[in-house]
Amino acid sequence: MRDHVGTVPGRYFSAQADGRIRCEICPRYCQLNDGQRGLCFIRKREGAQIVLTSYGRSSGFCIDPIEKKPLNHFYPGTPVLSFGTAGCNLTCKFCQNHDMSKSREMDTLADAAPPRMLAETAQSMGCTSMAYTYNDPVIFLEYAVDTAIACHEVGVKNVAVTAGYICADPRAEFYRHMDAANVDLKAFTEDFYRKVTGSALEPVKETLDYLVNETDVWVEITTLLIPDENDSEAEIEAMTQWVIETLGPDVPMHFTAFHPDFRMLDKERTPPGSLFRARSIALKNGIRHAYVGNINHKAAQSTYCSGCGAMVIGRDWHMLSDWHLDHRGCCTFCETPLPGRFSGPPGAWGRRRERVRMSREREAR
Structure with missing residues (x-):
């Protein structure tokens, strides 16, 4: 464990x-x-050697609801301390965090936070988990792993928000220290991945397969639907059928709305109908828990029991409105277990978002 800020061997x-x-x-x-x-x-x-130049330095910190990651089946209602660094290993034309992920200025990394400081801050502020997000955490693996170890030492869980574009050996090390991951499955064609993200689909599929079938990491999938790019019925059919066949029916899928940003300012916002259509296809193909995001729609953001169909977790944006799970995470109507990670009553963080300074002073947003 290093209480260090700056450059470390990679x-x-x-x-x-x-x-x-x-x-x-x-x-x-x-x-x-x-x-x-x-x-x-x-x-x-x-x-x-290769070195990591951003160890212990972040582009900012914020306490979010866990549902914002989005993770709907991982300790619902609890707060998560989120942070990232600069840079990214993808070149997504639609990047919605491009001020950080596309930055080539180390001055973007305004806050110094060695791993122990991060873990202690999360614990002292009552956060259930730490999220490695904003830019892809695989590129700051050494910093993320040391922070994850420090978090586990004080009882804080770890969440990776990632595109899943990582090689096999670092993948195994990185996820050995993670408790949950939301993986961006950005599309389901190599053409989209090559032209729009500058990467490839197959390694992402390999990451998902590895996580679900070879680890205990809780996994949810997010696809940002971009009009006329990755939102066709045929593509959603192929994607959801692959998820069923390879990952099983219990991996939640989130279909979220695009808004024009970065180098895709010419595209329209995603119509709500496209999100509902994708969700319907997923449910039809056997995905038990499919959601829409970046729009407010309680019915399509809530969680339903796969046994009796009752609403077991109601959601209004990131606010929980209904809760019908017992202490085991089972439906109170029919006792069917809900896949995920649960621990007694839900958290009460709600939709708040608070910026954090490593001086431990909080600035409400």
Whole structure:
């Protein structure tokens, strides 16, 4: 455990025959000469190694409702301390956190927070979990893993919000320390991944398969539906059928609304009808828990028992309105277990969002 801010040695790289060093955190496999940075910007070659340049430095901290990640089956109603760094290993044209994820200025990393400080802050503020988010946490793996270890030492759980674009060995290390993950399944065609995100679909599918079938990490999936890009009935059919066949019916899916941003300002907002159609296809194909997001619709944001059909968790945006689960996470009407992670009564954080300074002073937003 390092109480350090700045540059630390990285992991997962190899020397190449031509003298370059290949970064092996993600399938981009950036090959670097001395002094060069990878596409993610925060991993850099220094001499015979790759270093992480953003250890202990963040682009900001905020306490959110866990439903905002979105995670609907992971300790509902509880607060989560969220943070990220700068840079990203994808080049999504629609990025809604581009001020951080696309930043090439280290000044973006305004707050210093070594792992123990982060964990102690989360604990002292009553947060159930820590979320590694805003930009993809796989690129700051060493910082995330050390923070996750520190969080577990004080009873705080860990949540990864990620695109799932990571190689096999770092994947195993990273998720060994995570309790839950929301994975962006951004589309279900290689063409979209290549042209719109600058990455590839297959490694993301491999991450999802690994998480659901080989770990105890609780997993939910989010797809941002972009008009005329990834929202066709055929694509949603193929995606949801793959989820059923490979991951099973109990992995919740979230279909969320796009708004014009970054390099996709010419696109219209996602019509609500597209979200409802995707949700209907998912339910028809056997997904037991499908949700819509970035719009307010209680019926499509609430959770229903797969046994009797009763509403067991009601939601109004990120506010819980109904609760019909017992202490085991079972439906109080028919005792069918609800897949997820539950612990007695729901939290009461609600829809609040509070900015956090590492001086421990909070600034309400």
